[in-house]
Amino acid sequence: MKILVCISCVPDTTSKIVIDPATSQISSQGLTFIVGPYDDYALSRAIEIKESHSAEVIVLHVGTAESEPLIRKCLALGADSAVRIDGNPISSNQIASAIVDYVKANPVDLILMGKESIDYNSGIVHGLVAGALGYVHFNPVMHLDMIADGLHLTVEMDGGKMEVNCTLPAVLGCQEPIAEWKIPSMRGIMTARTKEILILPLGSPSEVQLVKADIAETARKNKMIIADEAEQLIDLLRTETNVL
Amino acid sequence: MKKVAILAQTKEGQLSEQTKQLISFVSAFHPEQIKLFIIGDVKFSTVPSSVPVDLIQLSADLYADSESVATIANGLDNFSVFGIKSIQIDNMLSLLAANTKKDMISGIQKLSYSSDKFSISKSIFSGKASLELSTSTASFFSINRNFDFSRISEYSELAFKSSSSIEKTNTNKASIVSILPITGSIPLPDAAIVVGAGRGLKDPGNWTIVEDLAKALGAATACSKPVSDLNWRPHHEHVGQTGVKISPNLYIACGISGAIQHLAGVNGSRIVVVINNDPEAPFFKHADYGIVGDVNDILPRLTKKLQSH
Ligand SMILES: Cc1cc2nc3c(=O)[nH]c(=O)nc-3n(C[C@H](O)[C@H](O)[C@H](O)COP(=O)(O)OP(=O)(O)OC[C@H]3O[C@@H](n4cnc5c(N)ncnc54)[C@H](O)[C@@H]3O)c2cc1C
Numbered sequence A: 001m002k003i004l005v006c007i008s009c010v011p012d013t014t015s016k017i018v019i020d021p022a023t024s025q026i027s028s029q030g031l032t033f034i035v036g037p038y039d040d041y042a043l044s045r046a047i048e049i050k051e052s053h054s055a056e057v058i059v060l061h062v063g064t065a066e067s068e069p070l071i072r073k074c075l076a077l078g079a080d081s082a083v084r085i086d087g088n089p090i091s092s093n094q095i096a097s098a099i100v101d102y103v104k105a106n107p108v109d110l111i112l113m114g115k116e117s118i119d120y121n122s123g124i125v126h127g128l129v130a131g132a133l134g135y136v137h138f139n140p141v142m143h144l145d146m147i148a149d150g151l152h153l154t155v156e157m158d159g160g161k162m163e164v165n166c167t168l169p170a171v172l173g174c175q176e177p178i179a180e181w182k183i184p185s186m187r188g189i190m191t192a193r194t195k196e197i198l199i200l201p202l203g204s205p206s207e208v209q210l211v212k213a214d215i216a217e218t219a220r221k222n223k224m225i226i227a228d229e230a231e232q233l234i235d236l237l238r239t240e241t242n243v244l
Numbered sequence B: 001m002k003k004v005a006i007l008a009q010t011k012e013g014q015l016s017e018q019t020k021q022l023i024s025f026v027s028a029f030h031p032e033q034i035k036l037f038i039i040g041d042v043k044f045s046t047v048p049s050s051v052p053v054d055l056i057q058l059s060a061d062l063y064a065d066s067e068s069v070a071t072i073a074n075g076l077d078n079f080s081v082f083g084i085k086s087i088q089i090d091n092m093l094s095l096l097a098a099n100t101k102k103d104m105i106s107g108i109q110k111l112s113y114s115s116d117k118f119s120i121s122k123s124i125f126s127g128k129a130s131l132e133l134s135t136s137t138a139s140f141f142s143i144n145r146n147f148d149f150s151r152i153s154e155y156s157e158l159a160f161k162s163s164s165s166i167e168k169t170n171t172n173k174a175s176i177v178s179i180l181p182i183t184g185s186i187p188l189p190d191a192a193i194v195v196g197a198g199r200g201l202k203d204p205g206n207w208t209i210v211e212d213l214a215k216a217l218g219a220a221t222a223c224s225k226p227v228s229d230l231n232w233r234p235h236h237e238h239v240g241q242t243g244v245k246i247s248p249n250l251y252i253a254c255g256i257s258g259a260i261q262h263l264a265g266v267n268g269s270r271i272v273v274v275i276n277n278d279p280e281a282p283f284f285k286h287a288d289y290g291i292v293g294d295v296n297d298i299l300p301r302l303t304k305k306l307q308s309h
């Protein structure tokens, strides 16, 4: 059984996002990058399945060489090999087609992704990949168990959740509590050094054009109400904001 | 935009306010045809539109089977397809986009269309920034819940031009074992007012003061991640970077420190109130109104005040 885990490499949530005035795009200077937190859940579950069912786990990232330390971290956590599709994708479709092209040439049984990347927040790359490959698709998956002829899943849906059984191959978007995040072991870090990262070129250019990026500032009132007069809050909400 | 399709969701057989606004919004572009796909029951007979609308009802279980979803794609060549962002809508739109080999953009805050070109502002980094995009090829658009529809002119209600339905195909690739709806509370993503509580509540038994306040406000309840990790509250109530993203008119945060990962889920709220006994709590910097005080004292007093009027 082959499991492909697709990871995004995204600025740490504590990062201050700034725009480079020269390009009008988000500046990557001074940002610390992490593996997308949902993608980390997907990878952790893949590693657990590897340990209990002897699967092969391949990590795939579409992005530049700057992400290699993060790909190495995934290998240190227990992934067997990695693929980096080299380029600077700007649209979900570009990322999805790169993943689809790879899978068409290198079939896998299960593709795990995060439910969404925390930079683009689109939540659609898994659906785009599943649709293009004709694979079963579920998102966001909270529990994943291997059963005799496929998977048993708990999936969140609008207004509730559902339990489903499905066959492989499948593409799943993952969210907690599907697995516990893992920390690489010393041994993992050592063996990761010799594992292969295959580099492939990014094929299709994006058909969507990026014009510019902007910072959205929400100005808050920052009004303090003393505890003794807390009830005033209700009056202020009624008179100043008309939210009540 | 000659041909437009909308994936709509219904609640108790009725269209959501945002879906109605979306229908009016697209009809202002004067398309020749609008196809309205409805997931689940239909109990309404007119839609706010100046353009004739064909209604297509999808069986509620069709959504869970990606192969059945793909069958809808056949009729969507040359259509611009819209939906209001939700789990189901994004899942279906992305499968359909892939099946029709068209680009999709999700998280849309602003959208305009002229000379066959869409200009779009997409929210990124949980609302901390935005991207301006331009496309003449993308055909699938997922519109954020807090999209500003305010400039739409009024339309009369039109009856449907035609109505039909599509059932789930029997593929045996995916089957629903059970559905567990969230009952008895207001769904978090739809709520106009949300009361959130964090580890400052100290014990799950103390949640009655949160629930009482929420009830007095007609609000949904939410929590921070540690609270759901500790199983004090159900997982689906956890808001933040790894949880639900909310954009209510009013968010009241009680005993929550205001970690950046929590803020990532609530930044879209119009008015933010913070109640915390630590004046240094980082959340106060992101508040419209702040009260330094003990939740056990403040929350019951606010509830009482609301009940007295
Ligand atoms: C990758 C990652 C993702 C994460 N995702 C999320 C997420 O999606 N959502 C999320 O919420 N967190 C998330 N976190 C966790 C986040 O960093 C914080 O740890 C968490 O939000 C803190 O929760 P809290 O405010 O309830 O608890 P605490 O930080 O413990 O804060 C409790 C607050 O209650 C106050 N308090 C205590 N007693 C009282 C009282 N009697 N009356 C009034 N106030 C009182 C305290 O002053 C304190 O400010 C994530 C963390 C990481 C690393």
Ligand SMILES: Nc1ncnc2c1ncn2[C@@H]1O[C@H](COP(=O)(O)O)[C@@H](O)[C@H]1O
Pocket: A006, A007, A008, A009, A036, A038, A039, A060, A061, A062, A063, A089, A092, A095, A112, A113, A114, A115, A116, A117, A118, A120, A121, A122, A123, A124, A125, A126
């Ligand atoms: N550049 C990328 N390379 C590989 N996988 C990605 C990339 N971007 C996003 N993904 C995967 O697609 C999921 C959904 O991303 P998105 O649609 O951007 O929210 C992420 O959680 C990742 O698993």
